[in-house]
Each structure stands twice: as structure tokens, then as C-alpha cells.
Amino acid sequence: MKKILAVLVEDKPGVLSRVAGLFSRRGFNIDSIAVGETTEPGISRMTITVEEDSPTLEQVVKQLNKLINVIKISNITEDPAVSRELMLIKVQAEPQNRGEIQQIVETFRGKTVDVSPDSMVIEVTGDDEKLEAIKLLLQYYGIKEIVRTGKIAMVRGSKNSAGN
Amino acid sequence: MILKAFQEEGVTRVFGYPGGAILNLYDSLYDSSICHVLTRHEQGAVHAADGYARVSGKPGVVTATSGPGATNLVTGIANAYMDSVPMVVITGQVPTFLIGTDAFQEADITGITLPITKHNYLAKDVEELPRILKEAFHIATTGRCGPVLIDLPKDVQALEEKYNYPQEIDIAGYKPNVEGHPGQVNRAIKAIKNAKKPVIMAGGGVVRSGGYHELQEIATRGNIPVTLTLMGLGGFPASNHLYLGMPGMHGTRAANYALMEADLIIAVGVRFDDRVTGKLDAFAPRAKIIHIDIDPVEIGKNIAVDIPIVGDLKRVLQALSRRFQPGDTAEWLDKVNQWDKKVDLNPEPVDNKVIKPQQVINKINEITGGEAIIATDVGQHQMWTAQHYRFEKPRSFVSSGGLGTMGFGFPAALGAKLARPEETVFCIAGDGSFQMNIQELSTAVYYGIPVKVAIINNSCLGMVRQWQELFYNRRYSYSTFEYGPDFARIAEAFGAKGMKVDQFDQVEETIKTAMQEEGPVIMDFRVDSTENVFPMVAPNQPINNLMMDGSDV
Numbered sequence: 001m002k003k004i005l006a007v008l009v010e011d012k013p014g015v016l017s018r019v020a021g022l023f024s025r026r027g028f029n030i031d032s033i034a035v036g037e038t039t040e041p042g043i044s045r046m047t048i049t050v051e052e053d054s055p056t057l058e059q060v061v062k063q064l065n066k067l068i069n070v071i072k073i074s075n076i077t078e079d080p081a082v083s084r085e086l087m088l089i090k091v092q093a094e095p096q097n098r099g100e101i102q103q104i105v106e107t108f109r110g111k112t113v114d115v116s117p118d119s120m121v122i123e124v125t126g127d128d129e130k131l132e133a134i135k136l137l138l139q140y141y142g143i144k145e146i147v148r149t150g151k152i153a154m155v156r157g158s159k160n161s162a163g164n
Numbered sequence: 165m166i167l168k169a170f171q172e173e174g175v176t177r178v179f180g181y182p183g184g185a186i187l188n189l190y191d192s193l194y195d196s197s198i199c200h201v202l203t204r205h206e207q208g209a210v211h212a213a214d215g216y217a218r219v220s221g222k223p224g225v226v227t228a229t230s231g232p233g234a235t236n237l238v239t240g241i242a243n244a245y246m247d248s249v250p251m252v253v254i255t256g257q258v259p260t261f262l263i264g265t266d267a268f269q270e271a272d273i274t275g276i277t278l279p280i281t282k283h284n285y286l287a288k289d290v291e292e293l294p295r296i297l298k299e300a301f302h303i304a305t306t307g308r309c310g311p312v313l314i315d316l317p318k319d320v321q322a323l324e325e326k327y328n329y330p331q332e333i334d335i336a337g338y339k340p341n342v343e344g345h346p347g348q349v350n351r352a353i354k355a356i357k358n359a360k361k362p363v364i365m366a367g368g369g370v371v372r373s374g375g376y377h378e379l380q381e382i383a384t385r386g387n388i389p390v391t392l393t394l395m396g397l398g399g400f401p402a403s404n405h406l407y408l409g410m411p412g413m414h415g416t417r418a419a420n421y422a423l424m425e426a427d428l429i430i431a432v433g434v435r436f437d438d439r440v441t442g443k444l445d446a447f448a449p450r451a452k453i454i455h456i457d458i459d460p461v462e463i464g465k466n467i468a469v470d471i472p473i474v475g476d477l478k479r480v481l482q483a484l485s486r487r488f489q490p491g492d493t494a495e496w497l498d499k500v501n502q503w504d505k506k507v508d509l510n511p512e513p514v515d516n517k518v519i520k521p522q523q524v525i526n527k528i529n530e531i532t533g534g535e536a537i538i539a540t541d542v543g544q545h546q547m548w549t550a551q552h553y554r555f556e557k558p559r560s561f562v563s564s565g566g567l568g569t570m571g572f573g574f575p576a577a578l579g580a581k582l583a584r585p586e587e588t589v590f591c592i593a594g595d596g597s598f599q600m601n602i603q604e605l606s607t608a609v610y611y612g613i614p615v616k617v618a619i620i621n622n623s624c625l626g627m628v629r630q631w632q633e634l635f636y637n638r639r640y641s642y643s644t645f646e647y648g649p650d651f652a653r654i655a656e657a658f659g660a661k662g663m664k665v666d667q668f669d670q671v672e673e674t675i676k677t678a679m680q681e682e683g684p685v686i687m688d689f690r691v692d693s694t695e696n697v698f699p700m701v702a703p704n705q706p707i708n709n710l711m712m713d714g715s716d717v
């Protein structure tokens with residue numbers, strides 16, 4: 001099962017390669033990683049999705065904790081959280097199909113952001129399930145390219161996603 | 165400014181090798197009170213600093229130039245990392261404006277050493293430098309120790325910043341846990357009280373934390389037998405009747421059988437390395453495991469633990485020793501005492517012309533009474549030393565455990581001797597390994613460092629040969645030396661004393677002569693090249709499956 005870790009890190013050069021390097025070196029499976037700034041200057045937040053079961057997950061957390069630039073790790077898999085990912089899809093779209101495709105896009109509350117003679121670029125946001133579902137539908141027309149941001153997540157309510 | 169930081173940190177000696185990108189630092193060393201030891205290779209410098217750190221407990225400090233100087237350090241840094249040795253490494257780097265352009269002698273040493281340092285820094289801004297230096301020493305020497313590298317561009321070195329060394333330190337992501345969790349300590353106390361067949365397995369952590377008195381107290385008051393991993397040798401006196409010898413691949417019968425039969429293993433500062441556990445699923449099937457370690461990562465990494473205690477070993481052992489009550493282990497000790505705690509040895513040869521390697525080590529042990537500092541290289545001679553030298557004192561065994569680096573022993577012995585000039589320091593070397601850092605003879609002679617090197621010369625890469633004999637149908641592929649140098653004459657050419665020994669009756673006298681010599685001595689012991697290290701547990705076998713000779717392969 002996929003696990004989501006919220007990791008607060010010092011915004012120092014090389015911190016991303018320290019984290020990424022750790023995963024490859026120790027043979028941990030990383031699904032996605034998204035990095036961005038937080039409200040506090042000098043501190044960034046990584047949302048890491050991993051495909052590992054405990055006790056490997058426990059090792060992942062401990063090993064990450066050992067990195068000097070890592071300040072705090074929270075496993076928010078079980079917390080009530082909102083998680084989102086953004087996906088851009090370039091789909092094969094002959095003029096006669098555009099209408100149908102546009103309908104699908106609207107059903108998923110996506111957006112068409114570019115149209116060229118034989119293709120469209122579509123933007124969708126959502127959780128895993130939703131993105132997979134629209135992907136499946138669009139496959140029928142022919143998908144030319146997909147770009148995904150990796151998942152970001154936030155705990156609902158007053159609790160902070162990094163744990164306090 | 166860097167030297168002032170060194171002084172503030174109590175550094176009196178650094179090991180290094182100069183070059184273009186670190187000339188500014190060397191310029192300030194020129195008239196500094198800090199003593200710099202010029203080795204003959206950067207690898208020699210980093211291993212010497214490592215040996216210095218292991219015996220003194222103070223951080224080893226290394227300086228080298230950019231590019232090839234820095235990359236020559238890599239093996240030594242990895243070695244220190246695997247064995248948790250405190251070390252601060254300063255490398256020169258090309259000026260900041262040239263970084264990333266493949267400039268002359270540029271190498272991305274922070275990138276290269278990312279996985280083999282506890283932490284590293286590229287100090288691009290001179291204002292950050294005092295904080296970086298302070299943090300580097302703090303990180304290297306606290307928690308689970310390890311090497312920290314600072315890469316210092318030439319232009320940053322050149323800026324003379326107003327000196328302002330921070331006194332306080334606050335690293336948000338680094339707060340090592342020192343006290344053990346009281347609840348877990350209580351559970352451990354209960355488990356010890358109830359155990360019928362307890363064994364203490366102690367490793368490098370005991371030596372590093374200085375918790376050996378507490379360990380001895382727990383063992384003797386609790387009547388609990390003790391086994392020491394390679395890194396732990398010296399952490400408990402070999403002469404104590406509770407000592408079982410080393411466990412694992414080349415361990416004693418007593419140590420391995422006891423672990424396999426135990427109902428409680430008190431694991432102290434060990435990491436359940438594959439060389440110790442053998443086949444993991446078969447290891448200690450009946451035992452409850454208490455694992456005490458400073459590094460939470462080690463707990464549960466290789467083996468499931470029943471009672472985890474994260475903390476400084478000395479503190480945790482203190483807490484335990486104050487409050488635990490011994491269980492009844494008399495019956496267990498009777499049983500354990502029936503198993504061999506020592507590895508068999510014929511102290512005298514059948515034929516005076518055939519010296520057995522173990523006999524040489526045994527003689528060194530007899531003559532020094534287990535009180536010398538012994539550095540080793542890697543191979544059969546290292547295992548024979550671990551088996552036959554009876555270490556009595558902590559910090560007296562200096563050996564590359566985790567990485568298994570050939571060529572470590574000699575430079576490490578030099579560092580050890582510089583750290584503890586009043587002690588007798590031997591290097592027990594292999595003829596293969598010694599040739600990997602033989603250039604340090606120059607360093608030994610130049611600084612007059614009286615290390616006694618005993619080369620266990622079996623004219624082969626013995627450990628490789630042994631595996632080929634046992635597991636590769638005696639196909640000795642590139643492991644035997646048809647030609648070997650005359651080490652005694654090499655020593656003489658460097659200006660050291662050299663002695664060649666090929667008769668058993670000269671062994672004792674040679675060692676005694678060497679100890680009387682004022683300078684460095686190289687003893688070339690020509691030993692039987694067919695001798696193997698036994699007992700042996702074949703890789704991935706349960707550790708009670710011991711081969712006592714080659715016949716059962």
C-alpha cells in the first residue's frame with residue numbers, strides 16, 4: 001500500500017539529492033516526491049509517496065531522520081488528509097472527437113489548456129483514483145504524453161501536516 | 165580562522181597532504197602551533213587520522229587538496245563511516261566562480277562523499293564558515309560518530325573573516341537521544357532477572373562510548389557470559405572467565421553455540437552484521453533480544469528486537485547496572501564452559517622451518533601480555549589476530565571492520581602511536597595489504613614513529629586463497645604471489661630497521677629485538693602459505709554450523 005510522508009527539511013543546497021540518494025542507495029521504492037516552500041523561511045516541505053510496508057517503512061523514516069537537514073517526518077497515511085496531484089495529458093484529438101473529449105474533461109472538472117490541429121492538452125487535479133479514471137477514458141483516443149507533479153497532501157482541521 | 169577553530173576544538177594534530185586549492189590553509193599552518201603530519205599519500209593521511217581517533221577518542225582531522233587529493237581520501241572516509249569513527253575532513257576546492265565548469269582539479273567531492281559521510285558541507289560563504297566548522301565537529305563527535313567533510317573553495321579560504329567562533333549550537337534536524345527510555349530499561353531489567361540462558365554480545369559501541377566498566381559490572385554481577393564482535397574486541401578483558409571469544413564467521417564454538425542456545429541476548433552497540441549472524445532466519449531462534457544502541461536506525465534493521473533501547477551506551481548501561489538483579493545462570497554457565505572459548509593452537513611447530521602464522525601472533529601476545537595496541541590490515545592475519553591476541557584493554561584493537569580495507573593497518577598504526585606515544589603499537593599486516601600503503605614507511609621514518617610491523621607473509625592473498633580453496637575447487641585465480649619483495653630490504657632502503665624471519669626459533673627473539681629498537685621496525689615473517697582460518701561458518705549458514713578444518717566442505 002502507498003504511504004504518504006510529510007517531511008520538513010532545511011532548505012539547503014543538495015537536500016533533495018540527499019533524500020533521493022538515500023532512497024536509491026537503500027533500495028527503498030519511491031513513488032513520487034514533491035517539494036515546495038512552507039510558511040517558514042528556510043524550511044521546505046517534501047511530500048513523499050512510498051510503496052513500502054512496515055518494517056521497511058520504519059527504516060525509511062529512521063534513515064530519513066538521520067539526515068542532518070531533515071527536521072521532522074510525519075506519516076500522514078492514516079490521518080484524515082486531502083491529497084492532490086496535478087496531471088497534464090496530451091491526447092490525440094481529431095476535430096470530430098473534440099466535443100466528446102471536452103465532455104469527459106468537464107465531468108472530471110478538468111480544463112483544456114491547449115488545442116492544436118490533431119491534439120489537445122488537458123489539465124486535471126485530484127487524487128490517485130480520479131487521475132487514473134480520466135486516464136483510462138482518454139486512452140481510447142490515444143494519449144501522446146503525460147506529465148504529473150507527484151502528490152501533495154495536507155491534514156484536515158487544526159492539526160499541522162508536519163505533526164504539530 | 166580554520167586553525168583557530170581547530171584550537172578551540174582541542175585539535176593539536178592534523179594529517180594531510182597539500183596542493184593548489186588548499187595552499188591558503190597550508191600557508192597558515194606554516195607557523196601555527198598545530199602539528200601537521202605529512203603522509204606520503206592522502207589515503208595514508210585519512211587512515212592515520214582514523215587510527216588516531218580510534219585510540220584517543222578525539223576526532224581525527226584531515227586536510228587535502230581538491231580533485232585527486234580529495235578523491236584519494238574516499239576509501240578512508242568510507243572506512244571511517246562504516247566503523248563510526250569521528251573525523252573532520254577539510255578539502256580544498258576550486259574557487260567559487262569556477263565551480264561547475266570542470267576546472268582544473270575540480271571534483272564534486274560533496275557529491276561523491278554524500279553516502280559515506282555523516283554529513284558534508286560546501287562552504288561557499290565565508291560568513292557561514294564558523295558555524296559550519298562548529299557544526300562539523302559537533303556532528304562528527306556526538307551521537308553515532310562519523311566523518312564530516314567540509315569542502316572549502318580557494319577564494320573562501322583566502323578571505324580572512326573576523327573571527328567569531330560560535331559557542332552555542334542549534335541544528336534543528338540533529339538531536340541525538342542520550343538517555344534510554346525508562347520503560348524499556350525496566351523491561352530489560354525484568355528480562356535479565358528471568359533469563360536462564362543470557363548472553364551479552366557487545367560491539368564497537370561499547371568501546372566508543374566508554375561503557376566498558378559498566379559492562380563488566382553487569383556481566384560479573386549477573387554471571388552472564390560475554391561475546392565481543394570484531395569491533396568490540398578489548399571492550400571486555402579476554403582473560404575474564406566469562407569471556408567466550410568472538411562470534412560469527414570465524415567465531416569460537418562457545419560464542420556461536422551460546423548465541424544459538426540463549427534465551428536472552430543483550431546486544432550492546434552492535435549492528436547484527438551478516439558476518440556475525442550468519443543465516444539470519446536461523447540466528448538465535450530461542451532468544452529474546454534486548455538491543456541497546458545510540459543509533460535508532462540499527463534497531464530492527466537486520467533483526468527483530470523485543471526490547472529496543474536507544475541511547476548512549478554508557479548511560480544506559482549505568483542505569484541497568486545500578487538496578488538490575490541477577491537471575492540464576494549457574495546451570496547455563498556450566499553448559500557454556502564445556503564449549504571451546506579459544507581457538508585451537510599449537511604454540512610450537514612440528515618443524516622449525518615451517519612457521520604457522522597463528523604462532524607468530526601468539527608470541528606477540530605472550531610478549532606484550534595482551535596490553536599492546538594492535539592495528540591490523542584485512543585478511544587471514546586480521547582474523548588470526550582477533551582469535552589469538554587476548555585483548556585486555558579497550559581502544560587497543562584498531563582494525564577495519566565494516567569496509568574491510570586492505571592497507572588500513574600501517575597508517576592507522578602510525579596515527580595510533582602518535583595519539584598514545586607511551587603505548588607499544590604493533591601493526592599486524594598481510595604481505596598483500598602492506599603493499600597497499602607501503603609508502604608510509606617514509607612517514608614513519610621521517611617522524612620517527614616507532615611502530616612495530618609484523619608482516620604475516622604467506623606469499624598470497626590468503627583470505628582470497630582460502631575461499632578459492634574451500635568454495636571454488638582450488639582454482640587459485642590471481643591470489644598467489646610467485647614473486648614477493650624482500651620487505652626487510654625495502655624497510656632498510658626507507659631508513660627503517662628490517663628483519664626477515666623464516667625459522668620458528670627466531671620468532672621470539674625478533675619480536676623482542678623489535679620492541680627494543682627506537683625507530684620503526686619491519687619484521688617479515690615467512691609463514692606457511694597453506695594455513696587457513698578456522699573455525700569457519702560458510703556464508704549464509706547458521707553459526708553453529710562450524711567447519712573446524714577444510715574436510716567438511
Ligand SMILES: Cc1ncc(C[n+]2csc(CCOP(=O)(O)OP(=O)(O)O)c2C)c(N)n1
Nearest residue numbers: 543544545568570594595596597625626627
Ligand atoms: C582494498 C581491498 N581490496 C581487495 C580486498 C579483498 N580482499 C580481502 S582479504 C584479501 C587478501 C588479503 O591478503 P593479505 O593482505 O596478504 O592478507 P592475508 O589474507 O594473506 O593474511 C583481499 C584481496 C579488500 N579487502 N580490500
